[in-house]
Amino acid sequence: MSTITIAQHSAHPLTVNRLGYGTMRLTGPEIWGEPADRPQALAILKKAVESGVNFLDTADYYGEDVTNRLIAEALHPYPADLVICTKVGATRRPDKSWVSFNPPENLRTSIDNNLRTLKREQIQLVHLRLMGHGAVPLEEQLGAMFELQREGKILHVGLSNVNRAELEAGLKLGEIATVENMYGYAQRTSLSAPYGETRGGEEVLPLCEQHGIPLIPFFSLVHGLPNAGNKLAEIARKHHATEAQLNIAWLLHKSPWILPIPGTSSLAHLEENLKAADIKLSAEDMAYLG
Incomplete structure (x- = not known):
């Protein structure tokens, strides 16, 4: 795999292989509860790291706390080069709904919970997920994150689910290490979700490239572009690959x-996803896909 560097201009840059793993699908139905096959979930985490994945994406509201506990059980004590990224700014209700959890005191509670469940003294990268138009201004949310960074609980701060204007505002407030937005071949722009608008990656990618900020996409195969599925399937057949690959x-x-973090609850699909790093798309392939 090729590599990518997070916070390249900081005193503590993090270089990781350029295919990570998103743990969200390791939970039960509706991103809630324990996995249907716990031994396989633990095996997936171990196999990912053994295969060269050294960037994991998680959140304490996956489960709740399920993915964090699985990561710790499978991998602690952690390899020296493993980067674990989590998210704060949201939480789950008992009815499985997604709600904002972004006042400064709540962000601190979330960070402390992530530190406890991941068994870490410092989290290397934390995304502040923006959840709709809440009452807490971005300046207060990011201010709390940067205060936790100064305290040493966070190494790097990122943003998640942001549009271009919000990213521009964040960059004026401090160093933004990464951006995590929904992004995939056929789903590039914002869409509505049960917990509010989900922001796409297309509009923020140029700004990320300009500032050397990795864009971490949680991708979707929703056919949101005209003929997207047909073109993707055609090029997939050419390369003897699946559409997901x-x-x-x-x-x-x-x-x-771009640092993809494809997630799965299947060991076989994990191995398929990892093979996607070996696919070489030509300039003509990319032009045809658009």
């Missing part, structure tokens, strides 16, 4: 500043 390959070829 082509989606990952397209992200890797789209920009060197």
Whole structure:
């Protein structure tokens, strides 16, 4: 795999292999509760790291706390080069709904919970997920994150689910290490979700490239573009690959500043996803895909 550097201009840059793993699908139905096959969930985490994945994406509101506890059980004590990224700014209700959890005191509670469940003294990268138009201004949310960073609980601060204006505002407030937005070949722009608008990656990618900020996409194979599925399937057949693999390959070829984190609850699908890093798309392939 190629590599990418997070916070390249900081005193503590993090260089990781350019295909990570998103843990969200390791939970039960509706991103809630324990996995249906716990031994396989633990095996997936171990296999990912053994295969060269050294960037994991998680959140304490996956489960709740399920993915964090699985990561710690499978991998602690952690390899020296493993980067674990979590998210704060949201929480889950008992009815499984998603709600904002972004006042400064709540962000601190979330960070402390992540530190406890991940068994870490410092979290290397934390994304502040923006949840709709809450009452807490971005300046207060990010101010709390930067205060936790000064205290040493966070090494680097990122943003998640942001549009271009919000990213520009964040960059004026401090160093933004990464951006995590929904992004995939066929789903590039914002869409409505049960917990508010989900922001796409297309509008923030140029700004990320300009500032050397990795864009971490949680991708979707929703056919949101005209004829997207037909083209993706055609190029997939050409490369003897699946459409999911082509989606990952397209992200890797789209920009060197993209760090895909495809997730799965299947060991077989994990191995398929990892093979996507070996697919070489030509300039003609990329032009045809658009």
